[in-house]
Amino acid sequence: MNQLSATMTRLGGVNLLPLIVALVALALIGAPSIWITLTVAGLAMGMMLFLMASGLSLVFGLMDVLNFGHSAFASLGAFVAATVLAHMSGWLGADSWVLNLGALAIAIAAAVGAGLIGGFLFETVIIRPVYRDHLRQILITMGALIVSEQLIIVVWGGSPLPVARPKILQGAFIWGDVSIENYRIFAVVLGVMVYAGLYVLLNRTRVGLLIRAGVENREMVEALGFRIGRLFIGVFMLGSALAAMGGAMWAGYQQLISPDMGAKMMIVVFIVVIIGGLGSIEGTLLGALLVGLIDNYVGFLLPKAALASNMVLMMVILMWRPNGLRPAAK
C-alpha cells in the first residue's frame, strides 16, 4: 500500500485522479466516441465550476470567511450576460466570428464588471462586520443569497430567461463518431486561460506572493508591513468577478436560467471547494474537474445516481483526506 502510494506520488499524486477517473470510465463505457464526448463535457463543466469556486476558496483561505452567498455572483453574472446578449442579437447571429465572439466578450465583460462592483459592496456591507465569527457569517451570507435571488426576481422577473449563444458556438464539432459541442470547447479553452492567468498572478507577482503568504499566516504578513485587509478586498472582488464569469459561461451552457440558479449552484460550488481543499487554486481546479467528469460519466452510466454522485465523491475524498485533496498550507 505504501509502495503504491509512493509510486502515485512520484507520478503526480492526487493530480492523477481526473485521469484515473477518465480511464476507469473508458473501461466502463466501452465506446470511445461516447467517452470522448462525455469527457469534454465533463472538462467544460469542470472549468465553469472552477471559475465559480476559485474565489470562494481564496476568500476562505485568506480571511477565514465562509461566504455562502458566493454563488449569488454566479447568478448575477448569468443574468447580466443574458441581458447583454439579448440586446446583441444582431452580432450573435451575424456570419462574422469576430462579431459573434465580440458579443460574447462584451457580455462576459459586463458580467465581470457586475461581479467586481457587487463583490466590493458585498464585502464592505455584509462581510466586514462579521469577520472572525463563522456562525454570523453563515447566517448573514445565506440571507444575502436569498435576498439576491429576490432582487433578481424584482429586476428580471420570476420566469426562466432564455440565453442566446453566438452563431459560431452553436452546433458541434464532428470527428468520425465523436461529436463535441463548440460551446464546450470554448468553455474549456476559456477556463484554461483563466487558470493560467491566475497561476501567473499567484506565482509570478508580488501580489500573488502576498496572497499565498496571507492564506498561510495572515498575522505574519501584517507584521511584515502589509495591510491584508486591503488585499482581501481585492481578492474578494476578483473572486466575485470570476464567479460572475463562470455564471455567464454557465448561462450559455444551460441556455435557460432561473433566479434560483445561485442557490442551486451553491451546493456544487462548496463540494468543489471542500474536495479540492480550502485556500488552494490548484485544489479547486482538481475538485472542479473531478466533479465535472464524474457528474457526466455517472449521468450516462447510472442516470438515477447522478444527483448523488457529487455527494458520494465528497464523502469518499473526505474519508481519505479530511482536509481535501490539495489544501493550502496553514
Added chain:
Amino acid sequence: MNALELSGVQTRIGRYDVLHDISFSVPEGGVFVLLGRNGAGKTTTLRSIMGLRAPHAGSVRFRGEEIAGLHPSVIARRGVAFVPEDMGIFRSLTVAENMTLATLRGRFDGARLEWIHSLFPALKTFWNSTAGGLSGGQKQMLAVARAIIEPRALIMIDEPTKGLAPAIVDAMAEAFREIARDTTILLVEQNFEFARSLGRDMGVIEDGRIVHTGTMAAFAEDRALQTRLLSLSV
C-alpha cells in the same frame, strides 16, 4: 534616547486581563532581555508592542512616537520587526520568497543580502528550497534573516532558542551580537545562559507586571534575586 518606552500597558485576551501594568524602557542599541516564568505575559507584551494584540490602556512609545493601537503593518513600516515564537515562516513558500516578502519594495539590497548570507550560510544553500522542508534551526535563521533584510530600529524576538541544538544556539548568539551592533534587540528568552551572554539590560515580568529592571550584569550576580524571580538555580 530610548528605542522603546512602555508605560502602564494593559492588555486583555477575551475576558481575561493578561497584562496589568507593563512599564519599562529599552535603551537604543544592544540587547534588552525580557525574562519571566511561563505564562507571565512575555509573548503578550511583544504582541502588544507589535499591534497584534492592541493594549486597552497605557502607552507604547517607539523612538518618542506613540504607536499603541496602530495597525501592525504601520508599526512594521516605522522600523519594528517581530520574530514570533512559532517563527511565522511561510512553509509553502521558498526561502527566497520568504525573504522577498520581507522587503518593503520587493527588491534586495545586494550588500545586505550578502551580510545575511554570511550570518546564516544555510539560507544561501537552501535559497530555492521550500521553507517547510528546513530544519528547526534553519527555520529560525530564516525568521531572523527576514526580520533584518530591511534596516530596522528594533527587532523583537520571542524565544529563538526553543528546541534548538546547542551548536545552533551558539551560532544564533553570534548572529545576534552582530545584528545588535546597529539594531536594538528586545529578546524574550527562557534560556538564561543564552540571555545572560547577550543581554546588556533586562527586565523580569511576573503575572502581567514588570517586577524588576536593571542591567544583566547585576542580575547575573544576584543569585538570590534570580531564585526569587525566576526560580533559577544557576
